[in-house]
Amino acid sequence: MKTRILTGTIGGLIFLFLLLKGGALLAIAVGFLVALGTWEISRLSQAAGIDINFPLILSFSLLFTFGQAIVLHYDLPVGNGELVGLFLVLILLFSFLSHLGKEITQALLFSIFANLFALVYPGIVFTYILLIRAFPAPFGWQILIFAFLVIWGTDTGAYFIGSALGKNPLAPRISPHKTIEGAMGGLLVGTVCGMVFGLIVKLPLLWVVGTSLLTSLMGQLGDLFESFLKRTVEIKDSGSFLPGHGGVLDRFDSALFALPLAFYLALLIVS
Numbered sequence: 565m566k567t568r569i570l571t572g573t574i575g576g577l578i579f580l581f582l583l584l585k586g587g588a589l590l591a592i593a594v595g596f597l598v599a600l601g602t603w604e605i606s607r608l609s610q611a612a613g614i615d616i617n618f619p620l621i622l623s624f625s626l627l628f629t630f631g632q633a634i635v636l637h638y639d640l641p642v643g644n645g646e647l648v649g650l651f652l653v654l655i656l657l658f659s660f661l662s663h664l665g666k667e668i669t670q671a672l673l674f675s676i677f678a679n680l681f682a683l684v685y686p687g688i689v690f691t692y693i694l695l696i697r698a699f700p701a702p703f704g705w706q707i708l709i710f711a712f713l714v715i716w717g718t719d720t721g722a723y724f725i726g727s728a729l730g731k732n733p734l735a736p737r738i739s740p741h742k743t744i745e746g747a748m749g750g751l752l753v754g755t756v757c758g759m760v761f762g763l764i765v766k767l768p769l770l771w772v773v774g775t776s777l778l779t780s781l782m783g784q785l786g787d788l789f790e791s792f793l794k795r796t797v798e799i800k801d802s803g804s805f806l807p808g809h810g811g812v813l814d815r816f817d818s819a820l821f822a823l824p825l826a827f828y829l830a831l832l833i834v835s
Contacts, residue, residue: 568808575806575815576716583708586697591633594693598625600812601686604802609682611797615675616682617662624655625687632691636698644695648688655683685820686813692823696830703834706765710772711779711826714758715818718780719787721753722746739791747784754780768833775829779822786821790814 582593602622609616628651635642659679663672696711697704726746734742758776762769790813794802803811813820 725749
C-alpha cells in the first residue's frame with residue numbers, strides 16, 4: 565500500500581505539472597505513454613495467442629501522436645476525424661501487406677484486426693489528452709485537470725468505499741473484487757471532486773455536474789474493460805512500469821474511456 569501511495573503521489577504531481585505545462589513536454593509524455601501502452605497491448609495479445617505486429621503498431625501510434633501534436637501546434641486545417649480515418653486505413657493496408665504470401669486462416673484475420681485495435685487502444689485514444697489541452701486558454705488545462713480529478717476521485721472512492729462497505733459483486737466474472745457499493749461510492753466521490761474543482765475555476769455548474777457523473781461512469785467502464793482484457797488472458801497486471809499500480813494501462817484504463825467523452829462534452833462550453 566505504501567508503494568502504491570508513493571508512486572501515485574509522485575506520478576500524479578509530475579503528471580499535473582505536465583498537464584499545466586502543455587506544449588512539447590506534454591506531447592513527449594503522451595508519446596511515452598503510447599509506447600508503453602502499445603507494448604502492454606502487444607503482451608496481452610500474445611498471451612491470447614494472437615499475433616500482433618508490434619513494430620508496425622508502435623511506429624504508426626507514435627506517428628499519429630506526434631502528427632496530432634504538430635497539427636494542433638500549428639493549427640493546420642486537418643480535423644481529428646480525418647487524421648484518425650487516414651491512420652485506420654493505413655494500418656489496415658500495411659497489416660494486410662505484411663501478411664501477403666501467408667496461408668489464409670482465421671488467425672490471420674484476427675491478427676489484422678488486433679493491429680487495428682492496438683492502434684486505437686491505446687494509441688489514438690491517448691491523444692485526447694493533447695486535443696483537450698489544445699482548447700483555448702484557460703479551458704484546456706482546466707478541463708484536463710477536471711477530468712483527471714474526477715477519474716482519480718472515482719478510483720479512490722471505489723477502492724476505499726468498496727473495501728469498507730462492499731457486499732454485492734458488480735461484475736464477478738470480470739473483476740471479482742469490484743462491488744456495486746464501491747461503484748456507487750466512486751461515482752459519488754468522483755462527482756464531488758469534479759464539482760469542487762469546477763466551482764473553483766468557475767466552469768458552468770450544470771455542465772460540471774453532468775460531465776462529472778458521465779466521466780465517472782465512463783471511467784469505471786474503462787476500468788472494467790481493461791479487467792476484461794486481462795481476465796481473458798489470465799494476467800493480473802498489464803505491465804510493471806508503475807510500482808504498486810502495475811502497467812500504464814492499469815493506471816490509465818479509466819482515462820482511455822473517459823477522456824474522449826470529456827472532450828466532446830467540453831465542446832458544448834468551449835465552442
